[in-house]
Amino acid sequence: MKSSVSIEMVMLLAGLLFTLGIAGVIIRKNIIFMLLSVEIMLNASGLAFIAAGSHWGQPDGQVMFIFILAMAAAEVSIGLALILQIYHQHKSLDIDKLKEMNG
């Protein structure tokens, strides 16, 4: 089944989502929102892989997406555990207050 949506449009959407994700990571102060923004970036790259895979009729794109999903799951579980620990230690989730590891 040939999609009517052109590859350029999908890539543009993926790029926009990725930029939004980066902006979120940079701008947000709350660690949970930063984690969410990272998820958005991952999904954006996953979308780009799927689109490219279907454009060239190759399965590699889908394979890469499965990898990304697995990695995202791992990242979220570790990230959330870390966030819990951080909250226990500092009673805060503000990233600007967590500057202990300076040189």
Place this chain on the structure above:
Amino acid sequence: MDNQLWLIPALPLAGFLILAFGGSFLSKKLIAATGAGSICLSALITFVIGMGLLSSETGFYSQTLWTWIDVAGFNAKITLTMDALSLVFVFVITFIGALIHIYSAGFMEGDKDYSRFFACMNLFVFSMLVLVLADNLLLMYLGWEGVGLCSYLLIGFWYENPANGYAARKAFTITRIGDTAMAIGLFMVFYQSGTLVISDITARAPELWQQNNTTVTLIALLLLAGGVGKSAQLPLQTWLPDAMAGPSPVSALIHAATMVTAGVYLIARMHIVFELSVIAQTVVAIIGAATLLIAGFTALTQYDIKRVLAYSTMSQIGYMFLALGVGAWTAAVFHFMVHAFFKALLFLAAGAIIESLHHEHNMFRMGGLKDKMPVVFWTFLIGAASLAAVPLISSGFYSKDQILWYAWGAEGGSPLLWAVALLGALLTAAYTTRMMILTFWGESKTQIGHHPGKRMTIPLIVLAFFSVIVGFIELPHNFGHFALFSDLMHRVLPETILRADVSSEWMFQLLAALATFSGIFLGYFYYGQQPRRIENLRQNEMLVGLHRFWFSGWAFDQLYNVLLVRPFVFVARINKADFVDRLYTGIVSVTDGLYRLLSRTQSGSLRWYIMGMVIGAIVILGIQMML
């Protein structure tokens, strides 16, 4: 036997290695057996090889062990050679060295660093053997530096006293001045002749250099500077009296068998270079004459018995240099051999006295030892007679008389050199008599602690025996032709050329004998018979000043202090913030600043890091797009 040559230096080296690495596990008996035994074995092997050498056709043994350096046309091998000249030196080093080692086994009995002492002594003997057995100048230089190192280790042996450490450093630094000059000389020899092998240089020298060529004079003078440093001649002589800080056997080894004779060996070995330059030869003779005079006057005023002996070594080596300078090569080597025996004897006997008197060095506090220590007295008397060159009965007479005669009669000799040498003979006799009278006659001033044991007295007796007989292997020409020693040496060294117009030798011998006897009489008159006259002389202001001047060794230490040490310390102090140092301090502060700058980027703020990554990614992508 010629292929067993390597054993001679290898045995002391093995002794050194065993004692240096395993000395702390061995008992005192084993340490002494290793230390003294290795040298005794070397002496035995020398004896056997020497016998073979004397009866062989060529009179020359050589053994190549391995190639040391082979690079870009420069080749240095570890080759040992033995001819008549090195045989004499090896014989003296191993034989007297062995006696000194046996003596040390008793002398150092109570010392806690027994094994360190023997390790250093063995290394000393090894270095000296390498020096005299080397067939090329580079290997010789290795031994030369090894001797310098060992003298440093042994002079500063009792390192807990800072003065001893200072004396050791002084000896090391001053001899190093000569060594540097000698190294430059070696570079010049190599640059000119393309080889450092002594026999090649000897063979090629006449075609390479013209007589009195400037280059050859310069080379000879640079080599002489090396010899002057090691042999404690003017102007590098100031280290020798301070070197008395080491134990007495060390003094005996340095003065008789090893270090100070290295200069004599070097000049005798390189005689071909010196013969090509009249100026260099004259300089050698003048240095010898000046040193023997200065040292003689200084010895006359010293009160420390070992310092008297140190200055007397300086003056006797001065005689050898004088002989080398006037071209009497064999006479110099003969005097070296005779001197080695009696000077080792004198130092060891002095050591025995010093130890029995609870480390009393001052002769004015000794006295009356004649009957209390008969063995030491008689052996010391024999050594002193040799030193003073008592005619006919002492070996010192036969060697010194030759030098006195050649100082006038040889081609390079002159009446002035002869007069100086004669005055030196008179001084030698005077200070030797003074030393004998102060030490052995008169009232006893210090109680004797304990008498020296057999291990100390037997070497004394053996050395005394040789001090007497060794002179008779070479008699003056007018005593009939009996010249075993010079017949042997003439295989290597050229014969002395006499001037055409010299008169009979008898007159000179009579004058030399007269000088000796008047010296002995002067010493006896002032110190034995009428000691009050010395007190009267003390009243004279000028004489006291002169005495002080002589006592300080002609104020050379003070002179060097003012001329060299103080300006150097001054310059070092004002240049504390050195320009070169500044450069390096600058590099340090720049790096330090950079580190501080970079460490600020490590702020711990996660958003700052992400920002950095994003900006970096944008920059990289931007560059990629532009290219």
